Amino acid sequence: NAGVTQTPKFQVLKTGQSMTLQCAQDMNHNSMYWYRQDPGMGLRLIYYSASEGTTDKGEVPNGYNVSRLNKREFSLRLESAAPSQTSVYFCASTSSGRGNEQFFGPGTRLTVL
Amino acid sequence: SQQGEEDPQALSIQEGENATMNCSYKTSINNLQWYRQNSGRGLVHLILIRSNEREKHSGRLRVTLDTSKKSSSLLITASRAADTASYFCATDAMGGGNKLTFGTGTQLKVEL
Numbered sequence: 354n355a356g357v358t359q360t361p362k363f364q365v366l367k368t369g370q371s372m373t374l375q376c377a378q379d380m381n382h383n384s385m386y387w388y389r390q391d392p393g394m395g396l397r398l399i400y401y402s403a404s405e406g407t408t409d410k411g412e413v414p415n416g417y418n419v420s421r422l423n424k425r426e427f428s429l430r431l432e433s434a435a436p437s438q439t440s441v442y443f444c445a446s447t448s449s450g451r452g453n454e455q456f457f458g459p460g461t462r463l464t465v466l
Numbered sequence: 467s468q469q470g471e472e473d474p475q476a477l478s479i480q481e482g483e484n485a486t487m488n489c490s491y492k493t494s495i496n497n498l499q500w501y502r503q504n505s506g507r508g509l510v511h512l513i514l515i516r517s518n519e520r521e522k523h524s525g526r527l528r529v530t531l532d533t534s535k536k537s538s539s540l541l542i543t544a545s546r547a548a549d550t551a552s553y554f555c556a557t558d559a560m561g562g563g564n565k566l567t568f569g570t571g572t573q574l575k576v577e578l
Contacts, residue, residue, distance in 0.1 A: 395568035395569050401565050403564050457509045457510070460507070
């Protein structure tokens with residue numbers, strides 16, 4: 354099992370460009386999450402999907418959109434990138450039910466110039 | 467806003483010593499979890515403690531939870547250089563849906 358995979362690993366964008374970060378999990382998990390991590394800070398939730406077909410905003414959703422393509426895949430889109438979106442992005446998943454541990458991908462390091 | 471705040475922000479100890487990290491949170495929780503992050507990598511789950519539990523052990527890890535003080539501590543005994551990482555607490559808040567809120571983390575450095 355690959356667990357949670359993310360592509361790309363690194364990306365440099367210019368202000369105003371768009372891109373999609375891809376995430377996939379092979380653990381048959383129902384819930385998936387997108388976080389961003391900035392220096393000296395913990396993870397902040399951008400969007401999450403409690404189950405296939407549903408998505409909800411997290412703490413910092415502005416400037417992002419998501420798609421839960423199927424049970425395995427959850428993508429994050431930046432429509433018009435801004436320097437403030439320079440960050441490391443992590444995708445995570447968990448099985449249904451409360452309190453289950455989250456499994457994280459390796460992250461995407463994004464720089465917006 | 468961050469639910470959990472960790473203390474200290476950074477900790478440097480010698481191999482073989484114990485390391486203690488603390489986490490405080492603001493609202494009622496269903497459970498609290500601790501994660502580890504090696505530099506440049508994703509987070510890895512270490513241990514979960516439920517709101518009705520006071521202490522839990524896993525190998526060299528000991529976690530305590532005091533819901534009256536809204537605080538938790540993570541103790542790593544007999545630390546090793548390989549324990550060098552950042553450690554985060556995360557809370558599953560009551561009524562918060564199936565999601566976690568992470569603290570700001572403690573950077574642990576274990577020196578030989």
